[in-house]
Amino acid sequence: MTEKKRSRPAYHQSYEVIRDWILNGVLSAGTKIVEEKIAAELGVSRTPVRESIRKLENEGLIVNKRVVKPSEKDLRNLFQVRILLEGYSARCAASFLGEDELHSLYECVEIARKGTRDEIMNVNERFHEIIVTASNNPVMIDIIDRMQSIIYLFRKTAVFSNRPHLIDEHEQIYQAIKAGDGEKAEILMKNHLQADLDFCLHLM
Amino acid sequence: MTEKKRSRPAYHQSYEVIRDWILNGVLSAGTKIVEEKIAAELGVSRTPVRESIRKLENEGLIVNKRVVKPSEKDLRNLFQVRILLEGYSARCAASFLGEDELHSLYECVEIARKGTRDEIMNVNERFHEIIVTASNNPVMIDIIDRMQSIIYLFRKTAVFSNRPHLIDEHEQIYQAIKAGDGEKAEILMKNHLQADLDFCLHLM
DNA sequence: TTTGTTAATTTTGTATACAATAATTTAAAA
DNA sequence: TTTTAAATTATTGTATACAAAATTAACAAA
Numbered sequence: 276m277t278e279k280k281r282s283r284p285a286y287h288q289s290y291e292v293i294r295d296w297i298l299n300g301v302l303s304a305g306t307k308i309v310e311e312k313i314a315a316e317l318g319v320s321r322t323p324v325r326e327s328i329r330k331l332e333n334e335g336l337i338v339n340k341r342v343v344k345p346s347e348k349d350l351r352n353l354f355q356v357r358i359l360l361e362g363y364s365a366r367c368a369a370s371f372l373g374e375d376e377l378h379s380l381y382e383c384v385e386i387a388r389k390g391t392r393d394e395i396m397n398v399n400e401r402f403h404e405i406i407v408t409a410s411n412n413p414v415m416i417d418i419i420d421r422m423q424s425i426i427y428l429f430r431k432t433a434v435f436s437n438r439p440h441l442i443d444e445h446e447q448i449y450q451a452i453k454a455g456d457g458e459k460a461e462i463l464m465k466n467h468l469q470a471d472l473d474f475c476l477h478l479m
Numbered sequence: 480m481t482e483k484k485r486s487r488p489a490y491h492q493s494y495e496v497i498r499d500w501i502l503n504g505v506l507s508a509g510t511k512i513v514e515e516k517i518a519a520e521l522g523v524s525r526t527p528v529r530e531s532i533r534k535l536e537n538e539g540l541i542v543n544k545r546v547v548k549p550s551e552k553d554l555r556n557l558f559q560v561r562i563l564l565e566g567y568s569a570r571c572a573a574s575f576l577g578e579d580e581l582h583s584l585y586e587c588v589e590i591a592r593k594g595t596r597d598e599i600m601n602v603n604e605r606f607h608e609i610i611v612t613a614s615n616n617p618v619m620i621d622i623i624d625r626m627q628s629i630i631y632l633f634r635k636t637a638v639f640s641n642r643p644h645l646i647d648e649h650e651q652i653y654q655a656i657k658a659g660d661g662e663k664a665e666i667l668m669k670n671h672l673q674a675d676l677d678f679c680l681h682l683m
Numbered sequence: 684t685t686t687g688t689t690a691a692t693t694t695t696g697t698a699t700a701c702a703a704t705a706a707t708t709t710a711a712a713a
Numbered sequence: 714t715t716t717t718a719a720a721t722t723a724t725t726g727t728a729t730a731c732a733a734a735a736t737t738a739a740c741a742a743a
Contacts, residue, residue: 325696355616415560524699525699689741690738692735703724709718710718711716713714
């Protein structure tokens with residue numbers, strides 16, 4: 276029936292809907308975002324929609340009332356930060372990752388070798404998520420989370436184009452972490468992200 | 480007369496006022512923030528105040544409708560990120576900083592040796608600002624900016640207590656940058672920030 | 684055409700009213 | 714007293730109306 280989840284406030288729900296519209300291309304890059312129009316489509320007033328938009332602006336998904344269209348420079352800048360933070364996280368992971376998480380990490384590699392595209396997308400995202408969580412630093416996790424939306428838009432390209440060695444690189448990182456070699460894990464992670472960036476920029 | 484700056488929207492002005500109230504201790508750590516009360520004090524409606532509060536929540540200056548009271552762990556986490564990003568920025572500065580900015584950097588050191596407390600606060604902030612700008616990466620600059628408010632609250636402690644060697648460390652960093660030694664600049668910056676953190680935590 | 688200017692329209696910004704929820708107080712029962 | 718439940722109050726969440734600003738359209742002059 277027409278049951279609505281009443282738990283979360285409207286500004287939160289509409290945030291999620293709008294974000295998904297952007298990530299799935301329903302709202303494509305460059306589209307003008309008009310509060311009233313979105314509000315009408317969602318069946319709520321402008322007030323909660325306004326808040327959602329502000330949050331999306333914060334994440335960089337909306338810029339100047341338009342769906343972002345990141346330039347090559349934007350992506351390079353984003354990845355520079357990501358390389359620093361995830362590189363450090365990989366180093367932490369080598370020291371602090373527990374048995375079970377280590378196993379989850381390996382599963383991500385395994386599934387990525389034989390899964391469907393959607394599965395691959397998921398486990399590759401999860402691979403990075405496990406490592407970032409190992410930093411055990413909410414500030415860092417939060418910053419990386421904020422970048423996720425744009426990274427997501429971007430990563431689709433890499434997987435749909437089946438970048439060579441991507442999974443191999445994940446496996447190498449996994450091995451370094453398992454071996455407790457933080458130095459190596461960090462370097463491999465940095466190179467991995469740089470390769471990802473270069474490959475995708477090359478396609479554009 | 481009662482001239483108001485009409486240029487910027489109310490939500491922006493009130494953001495700045497509330498932020499300053501927090502930074503100057505007019506609103507002290509733990510204080511409950513109530514939209515209507517703030518709105519009344521500012522002579523505006525809740526609508527723009529609401530937006531301001533959301534932005535401050537974003538910066539971490541308001542948490543759970545209360546003025547933040549960062550724990551030691553919070554500060555350690557924040558500084559871990561700062562060390563990574565500003566360390567990298569210092570390395571960039573060694574390669575890319577121009578003559579005039581280099582000179583500004585030196586001025587910061589000079590003034591810090593003989594200025595008043597307020598002047599010292601200012602030039603020390605500026606010292607870091609110049610270096611961060613040298614990263615030439617808006618994403619990175621933006622993240623560090625977001626952390627500035629909490630860092631500001633924190634830095635007061637360090638200067639008012641006159642931490643030993645603080646200016647010397649700045650000068651060493653300046654020298655490394657001037658010499659174009661990125662490796663050294665990065666290491667010195669990281670140590671400097673770590674020392675800052677440790678000193679202030681020690682006082683708490 | 685192009686340019687510049689005014690008018691029309693759209694869109695955002697702000698105030699206000701009311702609804703939903705959360706916090707607090709009050710009062711009754713154990 | 715202490716505890717619980719109900720009622721009250723305070724606060725946030727949402728809708729709506731109107732004002733201010735930005736954008737677009739229309740049209741006159743070069």
